[in-house]
Amino acid sequence: MPYLKREAPNPEPIDCRILTAALDLFVNSGYHNVSVHEIQKQADVSIGSIYKHFGGKDGIAKALYKHILNEMDELVDDVMNEHKSPKKQCEEIIRLLCGYTETHYDIMAFIFHAKHTEFVPDEPLICNTLPFIKIREIVKSGMECGEFREINSWVAASTIFGGVIRMIQLRLDNMIEEPLPTYFETLIDASLNGVLTSDTTKTDNKISAVL
Amino acid sequence: MPYLKREAPNPEPIDCRILTAALDLFVNSGYHNVSVHEIQKQADVSIGSIYKHFGGKDGIAKALYKHILNEMDELVDDVMNEHKSPKKQCEEIIRLLCGYTETHYDIMAFIFHAKHTEFVPDEPLICNTLPFIKIREIVKSGMECGEFREINSWVAASTIFGGVIRMIQLRLDNMIEEPLPTYFETLIDASLNGVLTSDTTKTDNKISAVL
DNA sequence: CAAAATAGAATGAATGTTCATTTTTGTCAA
DNA sequence: TTGACAAAAATGAACATTCATTCTATTTTG
Numbered sequence: 001m002p003y004l005k006r007e008a009p010n011p012e013p014i015d016c017r018i019l020t021a022a023l024d025l026f027v028n029s030g031y032h033n034v035s036v037h038e039i040q041k042q043a044d045v046s047i048g049s050i051y052k053h054f055g056g057k058d059g060i061a062k063a064l065y066k067h068i069l070n071e072m073d074e075l076v077d078d079v080m081n082e083h084k085s086p087k088k089q090c091e092e093i094i095r096l097l098c099g100y101t102e103t104h105y106d107i108m109a110f111i112f113h114a115k116h117t118e119f120v121p122d123e124p125l126i127c128n129t130l131p132f133i134k135i136r137e138i139v140k141s142g143m144e145c146g147e148f149r150e151i152n153s154w155v156a157a158s159t160i161f162g163g164v165i166r167m168i169q170l171r172l173d174n175m176i177e178e179p180l181p182t183y184f185e186t187l188i189d190a191s192l193n194g195v196l197t198s199d200t201t202k203t204d205n206k207i208s209a210v211l
Numbered sequence: 212m213p214y215l216k217r218e219a220p221n222p223e224p225i226d227c228r229i230l231t232a233a234l235d236l237f238v239n240s241g242y243h244n245v246s247v248h249e250i251q252k253q254a255d256v257s258i259g260s261i262y263k264h265f266g267g268k269d270g271i272a273k274a275l276y277k278h279i280l281n282e283m284d285e286l287v288d289d290v291m292n293e294h295k296s297p298k299k300q301c302e303e304i305i306r307l308l309c310g311y312t313e314t315h316y317d318i319m320a321f322i323f324h325a326k327h328t329e330f331v332p333d334e335p336l337i338c339n340t341l342p343f344i345k346i347r348e349i350v351k352s353g354m355e356c357g358e359f360r361e362i363n364s365w366v367a368a369s370t371i372f373g374g375v376i377r378m379i380q381l382r383l384d385n386m387i388e389e390p391l392p393t394y395f396e397t398l399i400d401a402s403l404n405g406v407l408t409s410d411t412t413k414t415d416n417k418i419s420a421v422l
Numbered sequence: 423c424a425a426a427a428t429a430g431a432a433t434g435a436a437t438g439t440t441c442a443t444t445t446t447t448g449t450c451a452a
Numbered sequence: 453t454t455g456a457c458a459a460a461a462a463t464g465a466a467c468a469t470t471c472a473t474t475c476t477a478t479t480t481t482g
Binding site: 029030031032033113114115117118125127128149151152154155156157158159161162163164165166167170173175176183186187190191193 | 240241242243244324325326328329330336338339360362363365366367368369370372373374375376377378381384386387394397398401402404
């Protein structure tokens with residue numbers, strides 16, 4: 001089972017084995033290029049078990065989608081509890097995303113590299129799921145408390161997180177060769193300066209980036 | 212046939228009809244959820260013609276991919292010819308992308324909303340195609356001539372264009388309700404301020420955004 | 423020993439592709 | 453202009469294969 005924080009249990013129960021195999025195959029070949037039989041083989045499980053546990057191929061995809069977005073949501077919650085300033089919260093989320101791209105390729109690829117509407121059409125779009133809604137709320141509260149300039153919230157959110165998301169995708173595509181955390185400080189600096197209010201002095205940020 | 216600048220010929224020749232239908236279906240249902248028979252019906256063409264012209268379903272996808280990226284490339288060339296400053300070139304590309312998202316939904320969705328490796332595995336990744344390579348070159352020359360801060364070029368490119376790309380994806384997903392050009396000035400301002408050299412005064416940019 | 427879980431051969435629908443036939447197009451002689 | 457005719461294009465029924473799913477038999481668990 002693909003977890004973000006927890007360790008996977010050992011030995012993995014049958015449903016976890018199925019999800020682990022499915023995630024790997026989906027991410028590396030794409031949902032539609034993977035057959036149930038391949039999942040069955042890689043998970044070392046019978047076809048019957050798959051249908052018993054998940055009801056079918058789409059059942060696996062749905063379960064995976066929900067599970068992973070839940071993992072993601074817990075992550076965002078943790079960040080919101082540990083840091084109070086929206087700016088700090090954004091930075092921390094970006095830091096975590098950079099880190100997890102290196103340590104949890106499959107999960108990040110599943111979130112940021114798949115067209116989910118094509119295989120889980122009944123599930124909400126990824127940008128309409130809890131963790132992503134919460135991230136937009138953070139951006140809004142950042143504008144309310146004066147940490148971010150008061151601009152359209154879509155623009156603000158896209159500017160702050162568009163850069164990391166792009167970097168993640170390029171890294172997943174093997175275009176970027178260095179691990180993402182290498183670029184963390186530069187990235188934060190470049191992404192946030194554009195949306196910071198002018199009373200948060202620019203120099204301030206550059207110094208904090210150097211430290 | 213889906214063009215960015217030119218008008219489609221009328222009546223459309225058979226291979227154009229096929230590509231038009233395929234683009235529409237691929238974008239709205241996803242490559243793997245579309246059968247050759249559906250393309251055939253929508254294009255009002257026989258199965259045989261499809262195999263005669265494109266050799267198969269993957270042939271259609273390949274041809275579409277190449278055609279659309281060519282359209283895109285011409286666009287970038289035009290911008291590079293009409294504007295000399297890299298900053299202006301970036302702005303203009305962003306402006307065009309915003310505009311075309313409203314007027315050429317299918318093409319934009321095909322470029323920014325599809326996982327091409329899953330259905331044209333032999334073609335280069337979209338970020339390795341001419342137009343996108345050229346865009347990265349623009350960013351690099353912007354750093355060389357001092358218009359952009361000297362930071363890692365991946366970070367720079369991701370910061371400048373990550374925002375628009377995110378906005379385009381959100382707009383294609385129907386999350387953003389206003390046409391993208393509405394946000395153009397704000398977006399440019401937010402995306403570029405973070406990467407501008409400090410000798411390009413910040414106030415300058417804010418004033419230009421208000422005008 | 424009953425209930426739950428697992429196994430996997432068999433099934434049938436979906437769909438990409440082939441190819442023999444028909445239609446259209448373009449050429450040229452009458 | 454007409455008609456004959458060959459080459460090219462288009463047609464679509466038939467085919468072959470892939471693959472999700474079902475279902476009965478077997479094994480494991482409590």
